[in-house]
Amino acid sequence: MSSEVLDDLRKELGLEVQAHQAAVDAVDAAAAAYLQVNRTDLRCLEILTQNDSVLPSQLAVQLGLTTGSVTTMLDRLERLGYVTRSADPADRRKVVIRITTKATRKAAKIYGPIALEGERDVLSRYSAAELRVLLDYHRRSRQLQEHH
Numbered sequence: 001m002s003s004e005v006l007d008d009l010r011k012e013l014g015l016e017v018q019a020h021q022a023a024v025d026a027v028d029a030a031a032a033a034y035l036q037v038n039r040t041d042l043r044c045l046e047i048l049t050q051n052d053s054v055l056p057s058q059l060a061v062q063l064g065l066t067t068g069s070v071t072t073m074l075d076r077l078e079r080l081g082y083v084t085r086s087a088d089p090a091d092r093r094k095v096v097i098r099i100t101t102k103a104t105r106k107a108a109k110i111y112g113p114i115a116l117e118g119e120r121d122v123l124s125r126y127s128a129a130e131l132r133v134l135l136d137y138h139r140r141s142r143q144l145q146e147h148h
Contacts, residue, residue: 031110041073048099
């Protein structure tokens, strides 16, 4: 394959990645509006969906917030019925944060159809070898973003 073809493909891929990021951003903006939260709150809920429970200090690190800002955010999310706070069973001096069924159910209304259609209409088109290439690309791209 000529270097010109490779350059054109790389450029097209770069443009498509930018368009994908804009589309994800638009869905997240719609999800935040639907849930009546800001984008940081939405990211917090995303972190909580990926973990059984999280300490407020862990949220502070992952979200780049002060502990005071995390407390204010958790107060807001708790008032909406999206998170619970409880004593850590391993160390009762600590508080653990969990996402509620209400928040999970509301988020599933937006993200559920995307996940189902993504599996059915997008991922099912690729072989295991192709999925490994896609996984490698996304992992390396994420690591590049995290590095910068």
